[in-house]
Amino acid sequence: MSVADRVREPRQRVASPVEKHPRRLGPPLWMSLPAMAFFAFFAIVPLVGVVLLSFTTWDGLGTPGWTGASNWTRVLSDPVTQHAIRLSVILTVASWLVQCPTSLLLGVFMAGRQRYRAVYAVLYFVPLLFSAAAVGIVYKALLDPNFGIGPATGVGWLSKDWLGNPSLSLPTLVFVIAWCFIPFHSLLYQGAARQIPREMYEAATLDGAGRVATFFHITLPQLKNTIITSSTLMIVGSLTYFDLIFVMTNGGPGNATRVLPLDMYLRGFRSYDMGGAAVVGVILVVVGLAISALLNRLGGSSRMDSQMEGL
Amino acid sequence: MRRTRTRRPNVLGGLLGTFWLVVTLVPVYYIVVTSIRPREDYFTSNPFSVPTDPTLAAYREVLDAGFMTYLVNSLVVTVVTVAVTVVLSLMAAYVIVHNRSATSRRTFDVLLLGIAIPIQATIVPVYYLIVRLGLYDTLWALILPSIAFAIPISVLILVNFVRDIPRELFESMRLDGASEWSLLWRLVAPMTLPAIITVAIYDALNVWNAFLFPLILTQSADKRVLPLSLWTFQGAFTVNVPAILAAVVLSVLPLLVAYAIGRRFLVSGLTAGFSK
Numbered sequence: 001m002s003v004a005d006r007v008r009e010p011r012q013r014v015a016s017p018v019e020k021h022p023r024r025l026g027p028p029l030w031m032s033l034p035a036m037a038f039f040a041f042f043a044i045v046p047l048v049g050v051v052l053l054s055f056t057t058w059d060g061l062g063t064p065g066w067t068g069a070s071n072w073t074r075v076l077s078d079p080v081t082q083h084a085i086r087l088s089v090i091l092t093v094a095s096w097l098v099q100c101p102t103s104l105l106l107g108v109f110m111a112g113r114q115r116y117r118a119v120y121a122v123l124y125f126v127p128l129l130f131s132a133a134a135v136g137i138v139y140k141a142l143l144d145p146n147f148g149i150g151p152a153t154g155v156g157w158l159s160k161d162w163l164g165n166p167s168l169s170l171p172t173l174v175f176v177i178a179w180c181f182i183p184f185h186s187l188l189y190q191g192a193a194r195q196i197p198r199e200m201y202e203a204a205t206l207d208g209a210g211r212v213a214t215f216f217h218i219t220l221p222q223l224k225n226t227i228i229t230s231s232t233l234m235i236v237g238s239l240t241y242f243d244l245i246f247v248m249t250n251g252g253p254g255n256a257t258r259v260l261p262l263d264m265y266l267r268g269f270r271s272y273d274m275g276g277a278a279v280v281g282v283i284l285v286v287v288g289l290a291i292s293a294l295l296n297r298l299g300g301s302s303r304m305d306s307q308m309e310g311l
Numbered sequence: 312m313r314r315t316r317t318r319r320p321n322v323l324g325g326l327l328g329t330f331w332l333v334v335t336l337v338p339v340y341y342i343v344v345t346s347i348r349p350r351e352d353y354f355t356s357n358p359f360s361v362p363t364d365p366t367l368a369a370y371r372e373v374l375d376a377g378f379m380t381y382l383v384n385s386l387v388v389t390v391v392t393v394a395v396t397v398v399l400s401l402m403a404a405y406v407i408v409h410n411r412s413a414t415s416r417r418t419f420d421v422l423l424l425g426i427a428i429p430i431q432a433t434i435v436p437v438y439y440l441i442v443r444l445g446l447y448d449t450l451w452a453l454i455l456p457s458i459a460f461a462i463p464i465s466v467l468i469l470v471n472f473v474r475d476i477p478r479e480l481f482e483s484m485r486l487d488g489a490s491e492w493s494l495l496w497r498l499v500a501p502m503t504l505p506a507i508i509t510v511a512i513y514d515a516l517n518v519w520n521a522f523l524f525p526l527i528l529t530q531s532a533d534k535r536v537l538p539l540s541l542w543t544f545q546g547a548f549t550v551n552v553p554a555i556l557a558a559v560v561l562s563v564l565p566l567l568v569a570y571a572i573g574r575r576f577l578v579s580g581l582t583a584g585f586s587k
Binding site: 026027028029031032034035036038039041042043044045046047048049050052053058060064102105106109112116117120122123124125126127128129130131132133134135137138139140141142147148149151152153179182183184187188191211236239240241242243246247261264265268269274277278281282284285288289292 | 321324325334335339354359402403405410412414415421422428429431433435437439455456458491516519520522523526541542552559567574578581
């Protein structure tokens with residue numbers, strides 16, 4: 001009885017505004033202040049700061065000096081940056097083309113209840129434990145033309161200078177990035193595939209639909225939201241991806257893998273042209289936010305909503 | 312008993328799944344066998360063969376090269392970042408769910424925006440801030456921005472769970488005279504414990520493996536964290552590949568142990584925020 005009273009009483013109080021005591025508002029706002037202060041100072045301020053710094057010259061040591069739009073005209077007309085933009089687009093598209101179908105199929109495969117698939121899933125996870133720096137170092141050794149996978153297997157087409165040949169280095173990076181990220185995305189697909197009601201498959205099977213037909217008519221449409229979430233992460237991720245490429249090629253050979261984030265780093269922290277680096281930073285922020293917004297629109301709901309609904 | 316379809320094994324699926332398993336494990340196998348290969352054999356024996364006289368010499372070299380310092384640095388940065396992030400995010404999540412003012416709602420909108428900011432793009436201003444604060448080349452330079460960038464997603468995940476706590480529990484505890492502060496610790500924290508663990512793991516993985524902030528915000532060897540140390544090992548050992556790969560194994564080992572013990576938590580922690 002007393003519990004029921006307790007439960008009912010506050011509700012009535014909330015309903016009558018006259019009795020509103022300050023405590024009824026719940027926790028005081030200052031409780032969220034530390035989190036907001038951290039976020040404002042180290043995330044919002046840099047976001048504004050990158051725009052401001054793109055209009056200054058700064059070598060990383062002294063005080064930034066205002067130069068107006070000259071960084072912008074200089075960087076945007078620089079063939080190196082133009083090349084970097086092209087490379088970033090290619091890397092992003094290629095990464096998506098490799099990762100999206102593979103992780104979807106792998107996720108659906110992992111969603112199966114067979115015992116061996118559960119064992120496989122445990123092992124598929126392992127790349128996620130490696131830092132990007134570790135993966136880069138491992139693949140650098142593994143892809144060595146003289147002491148790596150080529151001579152180890154004796155297979156002709158594997159014996160190539162994967163990272164030293166300008167026309168092979170970008171495709172190689174696409175593969176290694178896929179090795180890192182497919183496990184994560186397939187986990188997303190595994191979770192989503194397991195939520196598809198079993199009855200849908202049973203009904204389709206009774207109607208005589210085969211495995212391929214059920215995949216295209218049930219599985220794929222049911223995974224739509226996950227495809228959008230996962231693709232957003234993949235696209236924004238590969239656009240801003242830095243660590244692995246830095247460790248494996250540092251933009252080389254020549255400028256063959258100098259994608260936008262590398263271009264930004266090398267400008268800022270190797271050539272001490274922080275203003276120019278900030279220009280590239282702004283481009284990355286704008287394109288990243290635009291792609292997120294665009295893909296959200298495509299899904300018909302915001303990414304945040306789908307996150308909250310648990311996909 | 313109508314599941315006749317699953318009776319017929321999916322051979323093609325099994326083959327492709329096995330193929331990906333091989334792709335996943337070949338580098339792992341290669342790291343292990345190479346790290347126990349005697350240094351002088353690296354250039355002569357088949358890279359995939361199991362060494363006939365395995366040695367742990369490479370591991371000793373890595374441990375002698377300051378590995379423990381880097382491990383401790385990584386631990387300090389990760390533990391402090393995760394602890395502060397979880398406490399501050401829980402406080403913020405409680406306010407966002409239970410404080411009905413417009414300010415608290417706007418707080419949440421601003422944080423949601425933060426999730427979409429690519430961290431990489433802000434390295435120049437973050438570097439500027441850290442230099443101006445006099446924190447360049449300290450562990451604080453890594454901890455403070457890491458907390459800031461971990462907060463939005465952590466709050467988002469926690470908000471979802473705080474929302475699920477019945478409001479009646481809060482009201483009855485308030486009637487008993489509990490302060491908001493003790494509500495947070497005696498009600499919100501225990502009731503959201505699974506989410507807190509998930510958030511902690513998610514943040515810990517990100518911080519533990521972070522490379523870019525350490526690269527631009529620290530310089531000296533005694534402030535180096537593990538991922539950065541791998542990169543510098545690569546520069547220092549150059550042709551001593553067994554030692555470089557032994558360093559990789561040692562850097563992955565703590566996470567591998569964690570995975571073996573708490574696989575379920577680690578998996579849910581990793582996908583946190585993308586599927587509840």
